[in-house]
Every structure is written in structure tokens, then in C-alpha cells.
Amino acid sequence: MNTLIALVGAGEYLETMDPVDKHLLANAPNAPARVVCVPTAAGDEGEASFNRWAGMGLAHFTRLGAAAECARIIDRASADDPRWANLLEAADLIYFSGGDPLYVYRTIAGTRAWEAVQKALARGAVYAGCSAGAMMLGHSVPDVRSADLALYPAFNLVPNALILPHFDLIESFRPGLTALLQSQLSDGQYGLGIDEHTALVGRVGEPWQVLGAGTVSFITRDSIVVHRTGQSVGLPI
Numbered sequence: 001m002n003t004l005i006a007l008v009g010a011g012e013y014l015e016t017m018d019p020v021d022k023h024l025l026a027n028a029p030n031a032p033a034r035v036v037c038v039p040t041a042a043g044d045e046g047e048a049s050f051n052r053w054a055g056m057g058l059a060h061f062t063r064l065g066a067a068a069e070c071a072r073i074i075d076r077a078s079a080d081d082p083r084w085a086n087l088l089e090a091a092d093l094i095y096f097s098g099g100d101p102l103y104v105y106r107t108i109a110g111t112r113a114w115e116a117v118q119k120a121l122a123r124g125a126v127y128a129g130c131s132a133g134a135m136m137l138g139h140s141v142p143d144v145r146s147a148d149l150a151l152y153p154a155f156n157l158v159p160n161a162l163i164l165p166h167f168d169l170i171e172s173f174r175p176g177l178t179a180l181l182q183s184q185l186s187d188g189q190y191g192l193g194i195d196e197h198t199a200l201v202g203r204v205g206e207p208w209q210v211l212g213a214g215t216v217s218f219i220t221r222d223s224i225v226v227h228r229t230g231q232s233v234g235l236p237i
Contacts, residue, residue, distance in 0.1 A: 002203050002204065002205070002206075003121040003122075003124065003125065003126065003127060003203065004024070004027050004126045004127070004201065004202070004203055005126075005127045005128075005129075005137065005157070005158065005201070005202065005203065005204070006020065006024055006126070006127070006128040006129070006199045006200070006201045007129060007134040007137065007158070007163055007165075007192065007194055007199060007200045007201075008020070008128060008129065008130035008131070008133075008134055008165070008194070008198070008199045009130075009131070009134075009165040009166055009167060009168075009194035009195045009196045009197070009198045009199070009212075009214065010098065010130065010131055010165055010166050010196035010197065011130070011196055011197040011198075011212075012056075012057070012095070012097045012098060012128075012130035012131075012133075013053075013056040013057050013059075013060040013097070014060075014197070016197045016212070016213060017197065017199070017212065018064065019211065019212070020199045020201070020211045020212055021060070021061070021064060021128075022064060023201065023211065024093055024126050024128055024201070025061075025064060025065070025066055025093065027126055028092035028093045028125070028126050029092050029123070029124040029125065030092045032065055032066050032067050033066045033067070033092040033093050033126075034066070034067050034069075034090060034091050034092045034093070035057075035061040035066040035067065035068040035069070035091065035092065035093045035094075035095060036068075036069055036070070036071050036087055036088055036091040036093070036094050036095070037053075037054060037057030037058060037061070037068060037069070037070045037071070037095050037097065038070075038071045038073060038088075038094065038095065038096045038097070038133075039053035039054050039057070039070070039097050039099070040071075040073045040074065040079070040096065040099075040103075040104045040107055040108060041096065041097060041098055041099025041100055041101065041103060041104035041131070041132035041133060042097070042098070042099035042100075043073070043074040043075060043099070043103060043104070043107060044099075044100055044103050045099060045100075049099075050072075050074060053097045053098075053099075054070040054072070056097075057070065057095060057097060058070060061093075061095075066093070069087060071084040071087050071088055071113070072084065073107065073108065073113055074107075075107060076107055076111065079107055079108045079111035079112065079113040079114070080111050080112045080113070081112070081113075082112065084112075084113055084116075085112040085113055085115070085116040086116070087116075088113055088116035088117050088120055089116040089119050089120050090120070091120050091125050092125050092126065093125060093126045093127075093128065094117055094120060094121075094125060094126070094127050094128070095128040095129075095130075095133070096127075096128070096129045096130070096132070096133025096134075096136075097130050097131075097132075097133055098130045098131030098132045098133060098165075099131070099132045100132055101131070101132035101135040101136050101141045101154075102141055102143070102152055103132075104132050104133065104136055105136040105141060105152070105153075105154055105155070109155070114155075127157075128199075130165070131165040131166065132165075134163050134165055134194065135154070135163045135164075135165065136154050136155055137154065137155055137156075137157040137158045137161075137163065138154050138155075138156065138158055138161040138162050138163040138192075139154060139156045139158075139159065139160050139161055139162065139189060140152060140153060140154050140162055141153075141154045142162055142164070142181065142184070144164075144170070144173070144174060144177060145174075149177070149180050149181060149184050151184065157204070158192075158204065158235065159204065159236075159237055160188050160189050160190060160236060161189070161190060161191070161192050161235070162181065162184075162185070162189065162190070162191045162192070163191075163192050163194065164181065164191055164192065164193045164194065165194050165196075166195075166196055167193030167194055167195050167214075167216075167217060168195040168196055168214055168215075169196065170193065178193070178219070178224070181219065182219060182220070182221050182222075182224075183221070185219070185220065185221045188236070190218060190219060190220050190235075190236065191217075191218075191219030191220075192216060192217070192218065192219070192235075193216065193217035193219055193224075194214075194216050194217075195212075195213070195214025195215050195216070196213075196214060197212050197213040197214060198210065198211070198212035198213055198214035198215065198216065198229070199211045199212050200216045200233060202233075202235070204235070204237065205237055207232040207233065207234055208232065208233045208234075208235055209230070209231070209232055209233070210227050210228060210229050210230065210231050210232075210233065211229060211230075212229060213229070214229075215227060215228050215229075216233060218233060218235075
């Protein structure tokens with residue numbers, strides 16, 4: 001699956017991300033692009049939070065000239081609703097916003113919604129995921145609140161990666177977390193630390209590009225290499 005993927009550290013639907021999102025829209029298979037915003041990661045935060053993210057996404061992409069809709073996938077039942085599956089399958093750009101990465105993965109894995117996402121990506125739709133929406137594309141989702149940085153299964157669309165958004169704030173959130181992550185990496189695994197208001201954009205098997213205000217850190221057991229906006233990042237397959 002050689003689709004364009006954007007891994008966003010934070011800042012979805014804010015004007016700071018306009019250049020990134022314009023780039024994604026320009027690479028969508030149709031114009032104006034049919035954008036589907038998916039706030040599932042906020043599905044366990046209550047209706048007000050879910051609706052806020054939905055509204056922000058629709059307003060943002062409408063302002064950028066896209067035809068934007070929301071897939072109201074809150075739980076496993078709605079993830080199997082054919083209405084949302086059909087909407088996702090027809091999308092040119094699918095955007096999963098932030099929240100709880102374990103919740104969004106467990107809500108959509110193995111459902112009609114995720115099958116529809118895969119079909120859309122197979123025909124060339126763009127995938128954008130911010131924070132939780134990015135984390136679930138890695139090999140595993142790290143629980144950054146657990147003492148031992150427990151790892152949970154994820155979709156592995158970005159093979160062997162552990163994706164860490166909000167990376168510029170991560171040490172203030174939990175000192176020593178970067179070193180703990182490094183110690184958890186097995187052979188062939190790597191971490192991607194993506195700053196807020198920053199995206200890593202690319203296709204599996206090709207060079208990726210850093211876009212936005214911050215940096216992306218490529219993390220192995222032995223080193224951390226920082227890439228700045230405009231620079232390319234080669235990811236192992």
C-alpha cells in the first residue's frame with residue numbers, strides 16, 4: 001500500500017498546520033478533495049469533546065476548499081455502521097484526530113470502518129493522523145503513563161515504528177521517557193518523536209519529509225538523530 005501518510009505531532013485543524021494540510025489536499029486523488037474527519041480517539045471523552053473535534057475538522061477543511069464530512073464513529077457499533085464505512089471508502093483524505101490511542105485502535109480494529117479505510121488507501125486516498133491517529137499506525141502503541149512503558153498492538157502501517165507525538169514536551173511530561181523508550185526498542189524497531197505543529201509526511205519505502213514548525217527525531221537503541229523542517233528521513237521497511 002503506497003499511499004501518502006502524514007504523522008502529525010499535534011495541532012490538528014489549527015492554522016499553523018495549513019501548509020501541511022494544503023500539501024495533503026494537493027496530493028489527494030481528486031479536487032476538490034473529499035475529506036472525512038474521524039474524531040474516534042475522543043469517543044471516550046463524551047459527546048461535547050467529540051463534537052468539538054468534529055466541528056473543528058469540518059470548519060478547517062471547508063476553509064481550505066475541500067468537501068468535508070465527519071464519520072461519527074464513537075464505539076464498536078458505530079465502527080460497523082455501513083453509513084460510515086461507505087463514507088470512508090469514498091474519501092480522498094481521511095483524518096484521524098487526537099485523543100486516546102488505545103481507545104481508537106481498539107474501537108476500529110477489525111471493523112467495517114477500518115476495512116473501508118484500507119480500501120480507500122489502496123486506491124490512493126491520503127491518510128493523516130494526529131497524535132493518537134498517528135500512534136496507531138506504528139508497530140505498537142506505547143502507554144507513556146505506565147511505569148514500564150507497556151506496548152500494545154497497533155496497525156503497523158508504518159512498519160516497526162513506535163510513534164511518539166508531542167515529542168518536544170515529552171521530557172517535561174515524564175523525565176527520562178526518551179531513554180526508557182530507547183531501552184524498550186527491540187532489534188529492527190525504531191521510534192519517531194514528532195514535535196507539536198509538525199508532520200512527517202511520506203510513503204512506505206520512500207523518503208519521508210519533515211513539514212511544519214518543529215523537528216522529528218529518529219530514535220534507535222543507540223542514537224537519536226534530529227531532522228528539521230524540509231529535511232528527508234529514511235525509514236526502515
